[in-house]
Amino acid sequence: MALLKHLFSRKGRASRLAFIGSLFIPILLGLIISPLIFLAEEAFYIYSALLSLLIFLEIPSLWIIIANSIKRLHDIGYPSSFIFLALIPIFNLHLFFILLSLKGKNGENKYGPNPSSNRPFFSFKKTYLKNYPLEAVPASIFLLGRYLFAAFFLYGFWHKLVKGWLWTDIMSVHFSERLGELLPGSFQALYLEHFAIPLAMPIAWIVTVGELIIGMSLVFGLAVRINAAFALFLVLNFAAGGYYNLSLPPFMIYSVLLMAFPSGHWLGMDKKLHEKYPDSLWFL
Numbered sequence: 001m002a003l004l005k006h007l008f009s010r011k012g013r014a015s016r017l018a019f020i021g022s023l024f025i026p027i028l029l030g031l032i033i034s035p036l037i038f039l040a041e042e043a044f045y046i047y048s049a050l051l052s053l054l055i056f057l058e059i060p061s062l063w064i065i066i067a068n069s070i071k072r073l074h075d076i077g078y079p080s081s082f083i084f085l086a087l088i089p090i091f092n093l094h095l096f097f098i099l100l101s102l103k104g105k106n107g108e109n110k111y112g113p114n115p116s117s118n119r120p121f122f123s124f125k126k127t128y129l130k131n132y133p134l135e136a137v138p139a140s141i142f143l144l145g146r147y148l149f150a151a152f153f154l155y156g157f158w159h160k161l162v163k164g165w166l167w168t169d170i171m172s173v174h175f176s177e178r179l180g181e182l183l184p185g186s187f188q189a190l191y192l193e194h195f196a197i198p199l200a201m202p203i204a205w206i207v208t209v210g211e212l213i214i215g216m217s218l219v220f221g222l223a224v225r226i227n228a229a230f231a232l233f234l235v236l237n238f239a240a241g242g243y244y245n246l247s248l249p250p251f252m253i254y255s256v257l258l259m260a261f262p263s264g265h266w267l268g269m270d271k272k273l274h275e276k277y278p279d280s281l282w283f284l
Helices: 002-008 016-039 046-074 080-087 091-100 125-130 133-162 168-183 187-196 199-222 224-243 249-261 270-276
Strands: none
Touching: 002 046, 016 046, 016 091, 016 125, 016 133, 046 080, 046 270, 080 091, 133 199, 133 249, 133 270, 168 199, 168 270, 187 224, 224 249
16 A cells, blocks of 8 residues: 555655656556557457556556656656646656756755655665665666576577587688678778688687676676676677677667666675675676
8 A cells, every 4th residue: 555655646756766667657567468459359358358458557557657747846846736847849848858857956845855865775675665666667677678688698699509609610601691791891891801700710709608608697697787898899899790780779778778777786696796895896
């Protein structure tokens, strides 16, 4: 009951992280129910029931967003009436930017204490999730992304291992085939011709073993930021070798995000190792 009261109440203040968390609720509902609706398209009654359920759940989800937007306004010292700016084109974008970016007023204001003061470091402990439920939503989604990222690298390692990339010339063959598809004299062609192809076997080892190291690091939350930088290095080299496509920018962006946020402290070994070795760059 306390959690529901916290989610639906428009009284008090809300941090930027709590506001972001409220935005994810309808997205999560859609991600969970929409595939079921698609699968049940041929079964009319099930399809209608799931669609009705989605619409029914989106109504309280909308109120959660409104309530936490009001609390976010309170946090930066604005009255709740400013929420009506959301109905006016252009002004609604400005309002969203304010709610997303402006830091709350220090200390207590007339709407209550600062929600960010004395807040413990993020964790999945019951007390934290109970007191800061919306902060847990974006962090949980970010961690889910970390494990998907890890799965991509572990699959890459396994594929290369079973295909024999470490003891055959498969990497060199791939590079040569790609070179023939590129414009002669282009940066990617020169990169392959003068660097990648002559060093194909060492590169095969670096990429294959590197994918294993990165994947295991992200799974166990060990030296996450350093290995995210290693992942970015590999992805940039894939692009330099002419293997650039629309799948690479998300990997580049997520590598940077993993470098920016201490997700290994949220869930993983980095937190305890950082406490034991505070001066080490490996466990930041």
